[in-house]
Amino acid sequence: MTRHTSPRPVPRAQALAAKALLTLERFLHIEAVSGIVLLVAAAAALIWANSPFAASYHALWHAPLTFGIGDYVVSQSLHFWINDALMTVFFLVVGMEIRREIHEGALASLRLAALPLAAALGGVVVPALIYLAANGQPPQSDGWAVPTATDIAFAVGVLALLGKSIPGNVRIFLLALAIIDDIVAVLIIAAFYSGGLDYSGLIVAAIGILLVLALRAIGAGSAYAYVLPGAVLWFGLLKTGAHPTLAGVVLGLMTPVMPTRSNEHPVDIVQRVTDFLTRSGTADIDRAAGQIRDLRWAQRELLAPVTRVQMALHPWVAYGVMPLFALANAGVSLDGVDFGQPGSVPVMLGILVALVVGKPVGVVAMSWLAVRLGWCALPPGLSWGGVALVGCLAGIGFTMSIFIATLAFADPNMLGAAKLGVLLASSTAAVIGLGFGKFYAARMKRLKATAGPAAPA
Numbered sequence: 001m002t003r004h005t006s007p008r009p010v011p012r013a014q015a016l017a018a019k020a021l022l023t024l025e026r027f028l029h030i031e032a033v034s035g036i037v038l039l040v041a042a043a044a045a046l047i048w049a050n051s052p053f054a055a056s057y058h059a060l061w062h063a064p065l066t067f068g069i070g071d072y073v074v075s076q077s078l079h080f081w082i083n084d085a086l087m088t089v090f091f092l093v094v095g096m097e098i099r100r101e102i103h104e105g106a107l108a109s110l111r112l113a114a115l116p117l118a119a120a121l122g123g124v125v126v127p128a129l130i131y132l133a134a135n136g137q138p139p140q141s142d143g144w145a146v147p148t149a150t151d152i153a154f155a156v157g158v159l160a161l162l163g164k165s166i167p168g169n170v171r172i173f174l175l176a177l178a179i180i181d182d183i184v185a186v187l188i189i190a191a192f193y194s195g196g197l198d199y200s201g202l203i204v205a206a207i208g209i210l211l212v213l214a215l216r217a218i219g220a221g222s223a224y225a226y227v228l229p230g231a232v233l234w235f236g237l238l239k240t241g242a243h244p245t246l247a248g249v250v251l252g253l254m255t256p257v258m259p260t261r262s263n264e265h266p267v268d269i270v271q272r273v274t275d276f277l278t279r280s281g282t283a284d285i286d287r288a289a290g291q292i293r294d295l296r297w298a299q300r301e302l303l304a305p306v307t308r309v310q311m312a313l314h315p316w317v318a319y320g321v322m323p324l325f326a327l328a329n330a331g332v333s334l335d336g337v338d339f340g341q342p343g344s345v346p347v348m349l350g351i352l353v354a355l356v357v358g359k360p361v362g363v364v365a366m367s368w369l370a371v372r373l374g375w376c377a378l379p380p381g382l383s384w385g386g387v388a389l390v391g392c393l394a395g396i397g398f399t400m401s402i403f404i405a406t407l408a409f410a411d412p413n414m415l416g417a418a419k420l421g422v423l424l425a426s427s428t429a430a431v432i433g434l435g436f437g438k439f440y441a442a443r444m445k446r447l448k449a450t451a452g453p454a455a456p457a
Contacts, residue, residue, distance in 0.1 A: 095252015
């Protein structure tokens with residue numbers, strides 16, 4: 001016998017709470033908001049490090065944080081756990097973003113990737129050459145890769161502030177370029193900023209990868225099942241001397257882009273369970289519990305793991321990992337940077353000029369050359385003004401640039417000068433990008449009004 005209870009009106013407080021939570025969830029996925037949060041964290045670190053409480057800032061990040069079981073104890077500074085452990089989650093999201101784009105996005109074919117690939121290549125090579133022109137001798141030259149990276153959150157956030165007046169293909173081009181930049185940055189870290197390799201660690205890392213592959217083979221779909229193999233991989237890379245955050249990239253690239261294989265499609269399972277509950281309700285507790293377990297599995301498998309996990313991690317990375325990284329690394333004490341020491345000024349100015357000037361010059365020049373040689377063409381809605389706008393925004397190198405700087409410079413004074421250069425360059429590039437973006441949007445609006453409604457955007 002089927003029993004249905006009449007729906008009861010939802011209390012007003014409950015309805016308002018549900019609406020507020022939904023609004024908050026949507027708000028947290030707005031890229032401009034995460035960029036602003038990152039900016040606030042960086043500003044807070046800078047103010048704190050130059051305030052009367054500066055000693056507490058440095059003491060906090062150097063405070064030891066200890067984990068252990070029995071006699072096995074690991075003790076490292078809070079700064080280490082943020083930069084070497086927590087940032088692995090950030091690189092995991094980067095790896096999954098790359099995996100998605102290779103599967104079905106801007107990197108799915110050479111034809112689609114040709115233009116952003118050429119632009120990213122110019123945006124890496126030209127800034128590196130500009131920096132090396134001012135810093136040709138070590139240890140200053142070790143920072144050549146600092147101005148090669150683009151911060152996706154900041155750059156896309158600034159672009160979002162310009163509103164819908166900017167054609168959609170401009171955003172797609174910026175995203176593709178930033179993703180390729182991330183790939184290059186990961187390769188640079190692996191090749192140039194890892195110490196002498198201890199090959200015994202590769203055995204441990206290989207065990208972690210094999211565990212991941214084994215779990216995939218038996219159809220383990222829960223992300224929690226991969227935490228232990230991921231930790232083994234992380235520890236193995238740490239032991240080799242490679243930067244352990246690369247474990248996140250490896251796991252991201254291994255994340256499946258297709259749902260788990262099943263004899264029954266998730267949508268069919270949802271329909272079956274709905275029919276069962278409609279007919280039988282929950283009177284048969286055992287059968288109902290089994291049906292509900294199937295429903296939960298189907299709900300999980302409606303999205304591919306790479307999409308599902310990335311969506312779940314996005315708020316934690318955007319509003320937790322990245323702001324915490326900014327707070328721990330952007331606190332450059334202006335009194336602590338001695339510009340009288342050799343190399344400090346060239347490092348700071350080299351990064352500043354390389355990001356603000358080198359990025360747009362490299363992006364536009366290589367894009368023009370690729371189109372001129374017939375390797376690719378500008379997609380509809382993307383004019384040369386849009387390419388120039390993307391080039392300006394690509395000069396925002398905050399997160400990855402500071403991360404590479406911490407690997408490149410052991411000298412605290414030179415590291416402080418490099419961080420200051422990144423902060424000045426990123427803020428300058430953001431202002432230039434906003435100003436040029438306003439001009440570009442107004443020009444596009446005038447062209448549309450002149451050409452009529454049938455003209456392309």
